[in-house]
Amino acid sequence: xxxxxxxxxxxxxxxxxxxxxxxxxxxxxxxxxxxxxxxxxxxxxxxxxxxxxxxxxxxxxxxxxxxxxxxxxxxxxxxxxxxxxxxxxxxxxxxxxxxxxxxxxxxxxxxxxxxxxxxxxxxxxxxxxxxxxxxxxxxx
Amino acid sequence: xxxxxxxxxxxxxxxxxxxxxxxxxxxxxxxxxxxxxxxxxxxxxxxxxxxxxxxxxxxxxxxxxxxxxxxxxxxxxxxxxxxxxxxxxxxxxxxxxxxxxxxxxxxxxxxxxxxxxxxxxxxxxxxxxxxxxxxxxxxxxxxxxxxxxxxxxxxxxxxxxxxxxxxxx
Numbered sequence: 001x002x003x004x005x006x007x008x009x010x011x012x013x014x015x016x017x018x019x020x021x022x023x024x025x026x027x028x029x030x031x032x033x034x035x036x037x038x039x040x041x042x043x044x045x046x047x048x049x050x051x052x053x054x055x056x057x058x059x060x061x062x063x064x065x066x067x068x069x070x071x072x073x074x075x076x077x078x079x080x081x082x083x084x085x086x087x088x089x090x091x092x093x094x095x096x097x098x099x100x101x102x103x104x105x106x107x108x109x110x111x112x113x114x115x116x117x118x119x120x121x122x123x124x125x126x127x128x129x130x131x132x133x134x135x136x137x138x139x140x
Numbered sequence: 141x142x143x144x145x146x147x148x149x150x151x152x153x154x155x156x157x158x159x160x161x162x163x164x165x166x167x168x169x170x171x172x173x174x175x176x177x178x179x180x181x182x183x184x185x186x187x188x189x190x191x192x193x194x195x196x197x198x199x200x201x202x203x204x205x206x207x208x209x210x211x212x213x214x215x216x217x218x219x220x221x222x223x224x225x226x227x228x229x230x231x232x233x234x235x236x237x238x239x240x241x242x243x244x245x246x247x248x249x250x251x252x253x254x255x256x257x258x259x260x261x262x263x264x265x266x267x268x269x270x271x272x273x274x275x276x277x278x279x280x281x282x283x284x285x286x287x288x289x290x291x292x293x294x295x296x297x298x299x300x301x302x303x304x305x306x307x308x309x
Contacts, residue, residue, distance in 0.1 A: 001307060001308050001309070002304070002308060002309060003309060070309075073307065074307075079307075083308075085147070086147065104147060104148060105148075106148050106149045106150045106197060107147065107148065107149065107197065107198075108145065108146050108147055108148055108149045108151075108195035108196065108197060108301070108302050109149075109195070109196055109197065109198050109201050109302045109303055109304075110145035110146065110147065110195065110301070110302055110303050110304045110305075110308065111145075111147040111148070112198050113303065113304040113308075113309075114147075114304050114308060117304070117308075117309050
């Protein structure tokens with residue numbers, strides 16, 4: 001979920017979004033009504049012993065290798081929205097607005113793990129964007 | 141969605157255990173409750189015992205592991221534990237093939253895990269029915285099967301609220 005927040009914004013128009021559910025009739029239900037389990041009528045859904053999932057590269061086609069193999073089991077947009085407070089605290093800390101310790105003075109293990117994961121994927125996305133810019137410059 | 145963790149180690153949560161005679165649920169409802177912590181999956185009687193627990197901070201979790209013997213735990217036991225088959229019958233046959241040293245290492249590692257669970261509860265349990273509580277009170281629960289189930293379920297709740305889990309990542 002936390003990794004999805006990074007790659008959804010990185011992939012922009014090519015990744016899953018709420019607009020798609022608004023425009024395509026029945027898609028919201030197939031995607032689990034904003035956070036529930038996927039419906040087996042969802043295109044490109046796969047099944048394993050834990051239930052239905054969509055591979056990360058189907059959710060965010062232009063994601064890094066760490067994310068593309070992940071098994072996404074509920075709508076990542078809804079998940080990212082649920083984690084918005086952690087995501088905004090991380091970005092405010094990163095931009096120097098205020099330290100994360102002032103908003104979360106006694107973090108749980110889960111919070112620390114979430115920020116670690118968010119940081120790792122944010123760095124990976126930035127690195128990917130830089131690599132792409134270098135490649136584009138090389139080829140004019 | 142399997143996200144029900146707490147972001148602060150000062151936040152607390154009230155839970156019940158499903159072996160409590162005042163708690164009614166099917167196996168599926170029990171599983172849903174343990175996954176989500178949502179008491180709407182259960183039928184609660186008036187006299188259901190409530191346990192108040194808190195999420196663990198990284199320091200508290202590390203301290204629990206050290207107190208349980210993380211520095212002296214059997215690495216062979218840990219390795220064998222991770223290699224053991226999931227299927228119970230297959231596991232029994234696999235265990236039968238182990239040497240005495242390996243069985244002892246497995247047993248030591250199992251004891252270490254039990255100690256970790258106890259120390260996690262010691263760090264997390266705040267009160268029972270709003271009265272300050274300790275791990276020792278849980279150890280007095282009888283019958284034995286209820287004591288074991290109470291500890292197991294409390295550990296599951298503590299892990300759920302303290303750890304991000306695969307879904308969260």
